Amino acid sequence: MNVPRYWRTEQTRYGLIGEVCRACGKPIFPPRDVCPHCTEEGQDVHPFRGKGQVYSFSTIYDAPTGYTEYQPYTVALIKLDEGPLVTAQLTDVDNDQVHVGMPVEMVTRKIKEEGENGLIVYGYKFRPVLDTRPDRF
Amino acid sequence: MREVSIIGIGQTQVGELWERSLRDLAVDAIKAALKDAHLEWVEALYVGNMLSGECVAQQHLGALIADWSGLGNIEAVRVEAADASGAAALRMGYLAVASGVHDYVLVCGVEKMTDVDVETANAAWSSALDAEYEAFQGVTMPALAGLLMRRYMHEFGVQREDFAPFAVTAHANGANNPYAMFRSPISADAYAKAGMVVDPISMFDAAPLCDGAAAVVLCPSERTRDSSNRPVRIRASAVATDRLAVHSRREPLFLQAAYLSAQKAYLQAGVGPEDVNLFELHDAFTILAALSLEACGFADRGQAVHLAKEGGIARNGRIPISTMGGLKARGHPIGATGIYQIVELVMQLRGKAGANQIDCRLGMAQGLGGSGATAITHILEASS
Ligand SMILES: [Zn+2]
Numbered sequence: 001m002n003v004p005r006y007w008r009t010e011q012t013r014y015g016l017i018g019e020v021c022r023a024c025g026k027p028i029f030p031p032r033d034v035c036p037h038c039t040e041e042g043q044d045v046h047p048f049r050g051k052g053q054v055y056s057f058s059t060i061y062d063a064p065t066g067y068t069e070y071q072p073y074t075v076a077l078i079k080l081d082e083g084p085l086v087t088a089q090l091t092d093v094d095n096d097q098v099h100v101g102m103p104v105e106m107v108t109r110k111i112k113e114e115g116e117n118g119l120i121v122y123g124y125k126f127r128p129v130l131d132t133r134p135d136r137f
Numbered sequence: 138m139r140e141v142s143i144i145g146i147g148q149t150q151v152g153e154l155w156e157r158s159l160r161d162l163a164v165d166a167i168k169a170a171l172k173d174a175h176l177e178w179v180e181a182l183y184v185g186n187m188l189s190g191e192c193v194a195q196q197h198l199g200a201l202i203a204d205w206s207g208l209g210n211i212e213a214v215r216v217e218a219a220d221a222s223g224a225a226a227l228r229m230g231y232l233a234v235a236s237g238v239h240d241y242v243l244v245c246g247v248e249k250m251t252d253v254d255v256e257t258a259n260a261a262w263s264s265a266l267d268a269e270y271e272a273f274q275g276v277t278m279p280a281l282a283g284l285l286m287r288r289y290m291h292e293f294g295v296q297r298e299d300f301a302p303f304a305v306t307a308h309a310n311g312a313n314n315p316y317a318m319f320r321s322p323i324s325a326d327a328y329a330k331a332g333m334v335v336d337p338i339s340m341f342d343a344a345p346l347c348d349g350a351a352a353v354v355l356c357p358s359e360r361t362r363d364s365s366n367r368p369v370r371i372r373a374s375a376v377a378t379d380r381l382a383v384h385s386r387r388e389p390l391f392l393q394a395a396y397l398s399a400q401k402a403y404l405q406a407g408v409g410p411e412d413v414n415l416f417e418l419h420d421a422f423t424i425l426a427a428l429s430l431e432a433c434g435f436a437d438r439g440q441a442v443h444l445a446k447e448g449g450i451a452r453n454g455r456i457p458i459s460t461m462g463g464l465k466a467r468g469h470p471i472g473a474t475g476i477y478q479i480v481e482l483v484m485q486l487r488g489k490a491g492a493n494q495i496d497c498r499l500g501m502a503q504g505l506g507g508s509g510a511t512a513i514t515h516i517l518e519a520s521s
Contacts (some may be wrong), residue, residue: 009269030269030270036380036385055288056284056285056287056288056291056389057284057287058280058281058283058284058286058287058335058336058337058338059283059333059335059336060275060276060277060279060280060283060335061333061334061335061336062255062259062277062279062334062335063256063275063277064256064259064260064263064272064275064277065256065257065259065260066260066275067275068256070275073275075274075275075276075280075284076284077284077288077383077384077389084384085383085384085385085389086270086384087267087270087271087274087276087284087382087383087384088274089274089275095336100287100288100291111273111274111275112275123273123274125274
């Protein structure tokens with residue numbers, strides 16, 4: 001049973017909750033106890049806004065165990081507006097429509113089902129930012 | 138610290154070796170290396186391996202391999218550093234001899250991946266990534282290489298086809314290596330038409346996961362007189378690490394660990410990249426070959442693909458790489474790969490590399506773990 005493994009990172013995965021370093025002021029995602037920039041301990045909780053751009057992307061035709069039902073799917077490095085890169089699947093987009101620099105936003109989606117009990121694990125994915133400008137219509 | 142030399146090498150065929158088990162392969166390589174060194178016994182054994190737990194449900198390889206090799210109750214442990222496990226085991230063997238703790242030491246790299254299906258092997262290999270923030274998202278080792286390759290193409294304005302020379306060179310060299318998994322040359326046209334595995338990574342950008350074992354015997358250089366084979370000196374051995382996840386690195390396209398371990402190795406050997414005659418680098422993916430060449434000072438940032446295109450990595454080029462096929466054509470039995478690289482360097486430096494022999498005195502090998510978070514660099518020198 002792997003529930004604690006997922007439960008520990010719930011906030012990070014559901015809310016994109018990271019940190020800001022109290023010593024050097026840099027935003028940190030995913031959160032960790034020791035700042036990767038200045039090695040000081042002690043950070044403040046920081047919810048990331050979940051907006052960013054595609055830094056790079058790659059489409060998987062040969063998925064590992066647990067992910068084959070989604071293949072082919074596209075994974076990306078997302079450059080968050082606040083700075084950090086995040087590794088995440090893209091969703092709600094055709095694989096051949098993705099490009100470097102594409103504006104994206106975080107959404108919560110099912111990541112996989114695990115084990116005989118069918119434990120459903122959720123987490124963040126990113127989708128193209130919906131164009132809501134009124135002149136679009 | 139004492140100077141250390143390699144006095145024996147052994148390797149098995151690389152491939153899908155259904156009829157041999159992990160322990161059989163390790164014993165085959167060890168027996169060959171001991172015979173080559175004219176020895177029957179050593180004081181210690183370091184086994185490089187990454188995936189025996191996941192792929193054959195067998196851990197505790199130090200004792201197992203020592204037992205089945207008939208080495209008795211010697212010191213023996215397994216060393217793990219993802220794809221760089223073999224190189225890490227060599228580092229441990231080197232330290233044991235250099236420090237004076239042991240005189241005669243065996244280092245074996247072994248991996249058996251074909252006892253499980255491809256999905257399981259792929260998932261196991263991807264455990265070298267950050268499990269919670271990379272692999273959790275369905276990202277695999279090839280996918281991470283794909284992310285690096287796409288960004289490289291974007292930043293440096295190159296196309297997928299520009300990576301062809303890495304695959305073409307490796308396969309041309311593998312064709313003359315009797316131990317290689319793939320022994321057929323490929324053309325740039327075949328590369329261009331290859332099917333995608335993880336776009337933009339095609340089957341010709343990626344090394345095959347497979348089985349194999351290789352071994353070397355080490356001793357203090359002052360004792361190499363007892364060995365009739367030409368000993369090869371280890372002039373440098375250096376390890377560096379980087380942040381594990383690609384998304385945490387300062388500059389994803391610069392392999393900081395590869396740079397640092399190469400710099401440390403150059404300093405230890407008192408040489409620079411201009412002195413190195415051949416470089417067995419970690420071409421698990423063509424993009425990693427390019428990034429490794431750049432990090433180690435053989436090409437400027439964004440220039441490795443041009444170096445390759447101009448023939449600089451061929452056997453008669455400025456810096457021959459993958460001279461016996463590399464990971465791409467010889468095959469990438471993960472934890473064994475680092476020792477295959479060393480065995481091949483020793484063959485070159487002894488002048489025993491057959492049709493692929495190049496004129497060389499100083500050779501370098503670099504193993505990368507995962508997407509480059511571990512980098513281990515060794516520099517070897519032919520005895521004069
Ligand atoms: Zn800080």
